[in-house]
Amino acid sequence: MTFAGLTPNQLLFILQGAGWTVILSLLGFVGGSVIGLPAAVGRISKNRLLRFGIAGYINLIQGIPLPIIMFLCYFGMSIAGFSVPALVAAAVAMTAYCSAYLAEIWRGALMSVPKAQWEAAECLALKPFQRLTHVILPQAVRISIAPTVGFLVQIVKNSSYAVVIGFAELTYTARLLNNSTFRPFVIFSIAALLYFAICYPLSLYSRRLERRLKRG
Amino acid sequence: MTALVTFKDVHKSYGTLPVLKGVSLTVPEGRVVALIGRSGSGKSTALRCINGLETIQSGTLEVCGRKLHEANCDLRHLRMEVGIVFQSYNLFPHLTVEQNVTLAPRLTGKASQAEAHEIARKVLEQVGLAEKAKAYPEQLSGGQQQRVAIARSLAMQPRVILFDEVTSALDPELTAEVLKTIEQLAQSGMTMVLVTHEMSFARRVADEIIFMHQGVVWETGDGSMFDNPQTPELRQFVGSGL
Ligand SMILES: Nc1ncnc2c1ncn2[C@@H]1O[C@H](COP(=O)(O)OP(=O)(O)O)[C@@H](O)[C@H]1O
Ligand SMILES: [Mg+2]
Numbered sequence: 001m002t003f004a005g006l007t008p009n010q011l012l013f014i015l016q017g018a019g020w021t022v023i024l025s026l027l028g029f030v031g032g033s034v035i036g037l038p039a040a041v042g043r044i045s046k047n048r049l050l051r052f053g054i055a056g057y058i059n060l061i062q063g064i065p066l067p068i069i070m071f072l073c074y075f076g077m078s079i080a081g082f083s084v085p086a087l088v089a090a091a092v093a094m095t096a097y098c099s100a101y102l103a104e105i106w107r108g109a110l111m112s113v114p115k116a117q118w119e120a121a122e123c124l125a126l127k128p129f130q131r132l133t134h135v136i137l138p139q140a141v142r143i144s145i146a147p148t149v150g151f152l153v154q155i156v157k158n159s160s161y162a163v164v165i166g167f168a169e170l171t172y173t174a175r176l177l178n179n180s181t182f183r184p185f186v187i188f189s190i191a192a193l194l195y196f197a198i199c200y201p202l203s204l205y206s207r208r209l210e211r212r213l214k215r216g
Numbered sequence: 217m218t219a220l221v222t223f224k225d226v227h228k229s230y231g232t233l234p235v236l237k238g239v240s241l242t243v244p245e246g247r248v249v250a251l252i253g254r255s256g257s258g259k260s261t262a263l264r265c266i267n268g269l270e271t272i273q274s275g276t277l278e279v280c281g282r283k284l285h286e287a288n289c290d291l292r293h294l295r296m297e298v299g300i301v302f303q304s305y306n307l308f309p310h311l312t313v314e315q316n317v318t319l320a321p322r323l324t325g326k327a328s329q330a331e332a333h334e335i336a337r338k339v340l341e342q343v344g345l346a347e348k349a350k351a352y353p354e355q356l357s358g359g360q361q362q363r364v365a366i367a368r369s370l371a372m373q374p375r376v377i378l379f380d381e382v383t384s385a386l387d388p389e390l391t392a393e394v395l396k397t398i399e400q401l402a403q404s405g406m407t408m409v410l411v412t413h414e415m416s417f418a419r420r421v422a423d424e425i426i427f428m429h430q431g432v433v434w435e436t437g438d439g440s441m442f443d444n445p446q447t448p449e450l451r452q453f454v455g456s457g458l
Contacts, residue, residue, distance in 0.1 A: 116302070116306045119306070120306035120307075120308070121308075122295070123267060123299075124319070124320035124324075124368070124372065125292050125293070125296045125320060125372065126320060130323050134319060138310045139308075139309065139310055
């Protein structure tokens, strides 16, 4: 039994690749959030040193192509004496990449909460951390949901750069399959469809959130 | 009678722009003091100094027994005793009316959850909005939002409340309901500093009226000062119908 000239095993292989793409994207998003949220808060802190330090980190990451970050993580860690699986290297690279962009998205959201809200919280004798967590963040989250979901699409698509370090995500499995079957059009079409199937619902959802937010 | 607020020769500038140029005034406990004057005369700045939102450059400023001119003044505890209400309400849009009111008492440890609930009931009743406890700010009129902001201040049981042109964004009908709330508060003995453009209201409610001009206290008196201004500046200000 074949589908578009591919055996069930070959199809399963490419689907597994899609599964790893989702997993890598999730790891990148979660890792990126864990670093990106404090980075966003640090970017608006009163401490100049902290602000500039984080800005430096963000600019650095945003100024390096993701495949190079992948290489750096993969070979860097092995040079440092850790022989890590490609998944770990790819996840670390994606974490770095996501953290820089999420930090900027969330900094924007934090800054779009009116200054008067900080002041009102301050006038009610809340401590700085309480102002942030009880007054500012809940409003910033609302503002940032749509662009964050929109960025998820970028994460999924850019996770394909893990191909350069041989991590078996969707792009890599598709290429591998092509090497043995020589049916590039069929195989890469399937890969494209799978990417689209992951990304399109996210885009739709993001746009719907944006519309809902505009309506208030 | 103890003074809750005492300015002595207070100077304050923003950068190179001097705004308060030697302000001296006192607000005795239980009294209502109205600050009037032209736009730009430094009324808001004076108010913001009282709760430490702005720091002063020279002179002394004592509020509720705390010396604000000293660097180590504990502003957080000051703000538990000094409430402020702004022209733009500044309610927290993601919280219900009740949550807006209970947030500070809970977070500052002034009240437990249950006590905070009881406080909210009481202060919302005081401003006539008990039935709106579960509403969100955006569902309220401007006048109602401003009354919630007053309730939110009251919930901290402050010793003095500052009002900065709290009706300036409201149309006349809503202005009336907010002024009524403030007037009732005045009658209950709350110490208040009111920056206002409502001259007839100031005259009716304030024990003392302070006319500020170009960053200093220009003339002081009670309601009768409008009938008999001592300075040409106040005469002109009164005459301009503001
Ligand atoms: N944060 C600020 N930075 C710089 N200048 C300010 C600031 N706030 C107020 N000013 C200036 O200080 C002066 C007094 O302002 P303000 O105290 O708001 O007067 P009022 O409340 O009597 O209208 C004005 O000239 C105003 O432009
Ligand atoms: Mg003002």
